[in-house]
Structures are given as structure tokens and as C-alpha cells.
Amino acid sequence: MTERPAKPLLPVRRGFSFLLLAAALALTGCGASSPRFAGERNAGPKKEAKKHGSVRFSSKEAEEEAKEDDRKVNVKEVQQRFSSTSAPATRAAAPAPSGKVGEAAAAPAGFEKQKMMDLILTWMGTPYEYGGESRSGTDCSGFTMQMFRGSAGMDLPRTTEEQMALGTPVASEELKFGDLLFFNTTGKNPSHVGIYIGDDMFAHASVSFGVTLSSMYSSYYKKRYTGARRIIGQ
Numbered sequence: 001m002t003e004r005p006a007k008p009l010l011p012v013r014r015g016f017s018f019l020l021l022a023a024a025l026a027l028t029g030c031g032a033s034s035p036r037f038a039g040e041r042n043a044g045p046k047k048e049a050k051k052h053g054s055v056r057f058s059s060k061e062a063e064e065e066a067k068e069d070d071r072k073v074n075v076k077e078v079q080q081r082f083s084s085t086s087a088p089a090t091r092a093a094a095p096a097p098s099g100k101v102g103e104a105a106a107a108p109a110g111f112e113k114q115k116m117m118d119l120i121l122t123w124m125g126t127p128y129e130y131g132g133e134s135r136s137g138t139d140c141s142g143f144t145m146q147m148f149r150g151s152a153g154m155d156l157p158r159t160t161e162e163q164m165a166l167g168t169p170v171a172s173e174e175l176k177f178g179d180l181l182f183f184n185t186t187g188k189n190p191s192h193v194g195i196y197i198g199d200d201m202f203a204h205a206s207v208s209f210g211v212t213l214s215s216m217y218s219s220y221y222k223k224r225y226t227g228a229r230r231i232i233g234q
Contacts, residue, residue, distance in 0.1 A: 167231035182228065197213070
């Protein structure tokens with residue numbers, strides 16, 4: 001009996017080859033250079049950035065602020081001292097300047113230092129929120145903008161950089177109540193702004209503590225201070 005030659009198992013071989021090819025493509029597709037995963041790979045950081053979009057500062061910056069702010073201001077004591085409910089002798093007042101500094105906008109009619117001080121004190125403890133400008137959450141430039149709007153009827157630009165372009169520069173030894181103080185806290189100048197209230201203290205929206213009072217001479221702020229601007233003539 002003559003045996004017939006076995007036919008090649010083409011369908012099986014083709015099927016096996018297809019499986020090998022599919023496996024190879026799958027392994028190649030998971031590689032770093034895969035276009036299929038490039039969008040997803042990039043989407044991760046973007047989503048993370050969006051998630052933390054309300055936080056302009058890094059955790060390192062917040063840690064440095066908390067660690068290096070070594071001259072804490074007793075906010076309650078200042079509230080008692082500077083509030084309009086205190087005795088006249090203890091109301092908010094800044095040291096007299098040693099000389100006239102440049103030109104600044106004339107103080108609006110009705111602008112009162114005490115009115116601004118009282119407004120600042122009512123915002124104490126407001127949490128920090130990047131992009132915020134309300135009592136539910138505010139960032140540094142949103143806070144200064146609201147203080148001048150609420151107490152002086154002045155509309156400041158929204159960003160710290162724009163606010164630094166206002167008024168005239170002021171030497172640190174000639175600061176007066178209401179002057180804007182600027183700091184480099186992120187490597188970009190300016191990245192932080194506050195309002196000088198006297199006695200080397202300023203009010204600001206801190207990334208770690210929210211709206212608070214700080215000393216210009218704490219280790220953290222002293223080495224990051226970059227200048228001041230006077231936007232209201234006094």
C-alpha cells in the first residue's frame with residue numbers, strides 16, 4: 001500500500017505564526033517609544049499637574065517656610081494691639097519714614113490705615129488657595145488685591161508680577177504701612193507679595209499657614225526679600 005505524503009499543516013503553521021507576530025507586536029507596543037502609549041504616558045503627568053494646579057508651590061517650599069520661619073508673630077497679640085477696638089495709643093501705625101521716597105498715587109479720599117488694618121485682621125486664618133481671592137481661599141496677590149479694593153477702593157492687577165510694576169520702589173528702612181513687599185520664594189522674582197503693617201511685620205497669604213502675619217526678619221523671609229513698592233502716597 002502506497003502511503004500518501006503528508007500535507008503541510010499550513011493553517012496550523014499560519015495560525016502559530018500569527019500568534020507569534022501578535023505577541024511580538026504586543027511586547028513592542030508596551031515599549032517606551034510606542035506611539036500607542038505615548039499619549040497615555042504623557043497624560044499621567046498632565047493629569048497630576050492638573051490635579052495640583054491649585055498649588056503653585058512645591059512641598060519642599062512649604063517645608064522650608066515652616067522650618068525657617070523662626071520668628072513667629074503672635075497674631076492674637078497683634079490683633080489686640082492694632083484693632084480699631086483697641087485703645088487709640090495702640091492702634092495700627094507705621095514708623096515715620098526717614099525721607100520722601102519717589103512718587104506714588106495719592107491716597108484715595110476715604111483711605112484710612114485703620115480701615116485696611118481691620119480688614120486684614122478679619123482675613124486672618126483664611127486658607128491658601130492658588131488662584132483664590134475670597135475668604136474661602138486666597139493666594140498672595142489675591143489677598144493684597146482684596147485688601148486694597150476693600151479698604152481703599154483701588155483695583156490692583158491680579159498677579160504678583162503686575163503688582164510689582166506699580167508705584168515707586170521703597171528702601172527697607174523707609175517702609176510705611178500699606179507698602180507692598182515682594183519675595184522670591186520659588187526661584188522666580190517676584191513670586192510672593194505681602195502688605196507691610198509696621199514693626200517689621202507684614203500680612204500675607206502664606207502657602208503653609210494661609211493668611212497670617214510674619215516678620216521680615218525671620219530666616220525664611222529675610223533671605224528671600226527682594227524689594228518693596230509704594231502704591232499709595234502718604
